[in-house]
Amino acid sequence: MDTALDLSNPEGALDLDNIRFQLIRLEDTITFHLIERVQFPLNAAIYDPDKLPIPSYNLALPPNLSLADYMLSETERLHSLVRRYDAPDEHPFFPQVLQRPIMQPIKYPTILHPNNVNVNSTIKDKYITEILPEACRDFGRTDRGETKENYGSAACCDIACLQALSRRIHFGKFVAESKFRKETERFVKLIKAVDRQGIDEAITNAAVEKKVLERLRLKAKTYGTDPSLSAAVNDRKEKINIEAVVKMYAQVVIPLTKVVEVEYLIQRLKGTEWE
Amino acid sequence: MDTALDLSNPEGALDLDNIRFQLIRLEDTITFHLIERVQFPLNAAIYDPDKLPIPSYNLALPPNLSLADYMLSETERLHSLVRRYDAPDEHPFFPQVLQRPIMQPIKYPTILHPNNVNVNSTIKDKYITEILPEACRDFGRTDRGETKENYGSAACCDIACLQALSRRIHFGKFVAESKFRKETERFVKLIKAVDRQGIDEAITNAAVEKKVLERLRLKAKTYGTDPSLSAAVNDRKEKINIEAVVKMYAQVVIPLTKVVEVEYLIQRLKGTEWE
Numbered sequence: 001m002d003t004a005l006d007l008s009n010p011e012g013a014l015d016l017d018n019i020r021f022q023l024i025r026l027e028d029t030i031t032f033h034l035i036e037r038v039q040f041p042l043n044a045a046i047y048d049p050d051k052l053p054i055p056s057y058n059l060a061l062p063p064n065l066s067l068a069d070y071m072l073s074e075t076e077r078l079h080s081l082v083r084r085y086d087a088p089d090e091h092p093f094f095p096q097v098l099q100r101p102i103m104q105p106i107k108y109p110t111i112l113h114p115n116n117v118n119v120n121s122t123i124k125d126k127y128i129t130e131i132l133p134e135a136c137r138d139f140g141r142t143d144r145g146e147t148k149e150n151y152g153s154a155a156c157c158d159i160a161c162l163q164a165l166s167r168r169i170h171f172g173k174f175v176a177e178s179k180f181r182k183e184t185e186r187f188v189k190l191i192k193a194v195d196r197q198g199i200d201e202a203i204t205n206a207a208v209e210k211k212v213l214e215r216l217r218l219k220a221k222t223y224g225t226d227p228s229l230s231a232a233v234n235d236r237k238e239k240i241n242i243e244a245v246v247k248m249y250a251q252v253v254i255p256l257t258k259v260v261e262v263e264y265l266i267q268r269l270k271g272t273e274w275e
Numbered sequence: 276m277d278t279a280l281d282l283s284n285p286e287g288a289l290d291l292d293n294i295r296f297q298l299i300r301l302e303d304t305i306t307f308h309l310i311e312r313v314q315f316p317l318n319a320a321i322y323d324p325d326k327l328p329i330p331s332y333n334l335a336l337p338p339n340l341s342l343a344d345y346m347l348s349e350t351e352r353l354h355s356l357v358r359r360y361d362a363p364d365e366h367p368f369f370p371q372v373l374q375r376p377i378m379q380p381i382k383y384p385t386i387l388h389p390n391n392v393n394v395n396s397t398i399k400d401k402y403i404t405e406i407l408p409e410a411c412r413d414f415g416r417t418d419r420g421e422t423k424e425n426y427g428s429a430a431c432c433d434i435a436c437l438q439a440l441s442r443r444i445h446f447g448k449f450v451a452e453s454k455f456r457k458e459t460e461r462f463v464k465l466i467k468a469v470d471r472q473g474i475d476e477a478i479t480n481a482a483v484e485k486k487v488l489e490r491l492r493l494k495a496k497t498y499g500t501d502p503s504l505s506a507a508v509n510d511r512k513e514k515i516n517i518e519a520v521v522k523m524y525a526q527v528v529i530p531l532t533k534v535v536e537v538e539y540l541i542q543r544l545k546g547t548e549w550e
Contacts, residue, residue: 025514103426147380148283151378
């Protein structure tokens with residue numbers, strides 16, 4: 001059951017079968033975490049530093065943060081100490097708060113080309129304005145405010161969701177590198193022409209995308225229902241809005257993964273023989 | 276889908292149907308988190324401050340901590356700021372590191388009788404020495420050490436598992452309070468006699484326990500397999516050792532929940548008319 005992708009092995013890490021396995025496995029992680037999150041209502045105030053300002057004592061950050069940003073940045077600060085952001089498949093939302101790890105480094109071989117692609121600010125924005133409102137749509141009551149709602153619990157769940165989404169979407173870099181190595185000539189031409197649309201078309205496989213969405217629907221249904229209850233009870237007791245999970249992939253995860261792939265490839269020739 | 280138990284409503288919080296719903300829902304949470312954890316091997320070093328000492332700058336803690344304790348205590352410190360440990364269903368593993376919340380308090384009504392029952396040290400011990408070794412049993416390779424293994428990732432998953440287990444097990448207090456209110460006379464007699472065995476017998480329902488274990492097996496199987504794969508593939512690709520999940524409940528969760536119930540009831544008469 002050694003199912004975490006071994007990034008210390010460059011050939012294994014760029015094998016498309018291994019990448020595919022990891023992407024499919026991350027669907028489970030994302031679905032699990034979103035199911036946990038939607039136990040709580042949207043709680044929009046936790047994303048708004050004007051409604052619920054949390055003073056930040058970190059000079060690298062604005063003086064007032066939203067509760068969600070406060071918790072996410074503090075968690076990233078802590079996780080950086082145990083090397084989270086040394087890993088090539090991890091990208092911080094708050095690079096300015098990272099600290100030097102307190103453990104010996106893992107020596108990752110060079111797998112990806114040097115690049116600065118990080119779409120986390122878009123991921124966070126879409127998570128707050130698109131994914132969550134849809135997933136929490138059926139909640140059926142309004143926010144009762146700071147002294148009544150489990151704002152902290154919701155913010156903790158958000159961290160897990162955002163970290164999993166970020167990992168999934170930035171895995172596009174491994175996909176792109178793998179595709180670049182397979183069809184180098186074709187991509188060099190497109191990259192030299194800065195033909196983003198051409199690259200996007202070259203990396204898109206509509207049939208695979210359709211299959212991903214079908215699988216997501218099945219997973220949201222399966223993981224979102226208690227298997228010990230009858231189907232009739234489960235229809236009333238689904239833990240998550242299944243269409244919201246599918247939409248999350250269709251409108252956020254898949255398109256942003258392609259943005260990551262395209263932007264990674266745009267930087268792929270820098271410092272190489274093809275530049 | 277407002278599925279988090281509303282602890283601001285004492286009658287709802289002590290309704291056995293509501294408690295039962297919450298306990299069943301927490302089975303999903305625990306199973307989800309353990310499935311995430313077993314992507315990584317046991318990594319025994321992260322529980323051993325002699326093998327991998329992490330210097331603690333918190334004077335309330337020993338000078339060297341295990342990596343798991345370091346991450347758990349730092350996470351609890353952070354979560355205490357957003358009121359986690361104000362909630363009557365949350366119990367810290369490191370009460371000595373908690374800080375004053377940075378948010379307005381939630382005014383919880385008095386639901387439970389004042390008590391100091393906290394079995395977290397036993398939960399952590401059994402998690403490390405019984406649950407994890409069983410769940411990671413099939414991993415099939417040995418620990419490659421600090422510079423190779425994803426120790427930090429495993430420790431982060433441990434936090435989620437331990438927090439969910441602690442919440443589930445300490446929910447026994449609500450179960451016990453509810454039972455005490457239903458059969459006050461019977462329990463007062465047993466408590467006055469400090470008859471722990473008698474209390475244990477009074478709160479035990481072997482038929483319900485058997486049903487819980489059956490449900491856990493079904494959940495571990497359902498959540499631990501990819502529903503888009505065929506049964507034959509899934510038998511080889513189960514994400515988690517199903518029997519380990521069942522054992523976790525049979526040997527740790529159910530017995531410790533009963534310990535919580537019994538010890539809570541032992542303290543239940545203090546300062547009351549029955550003392």
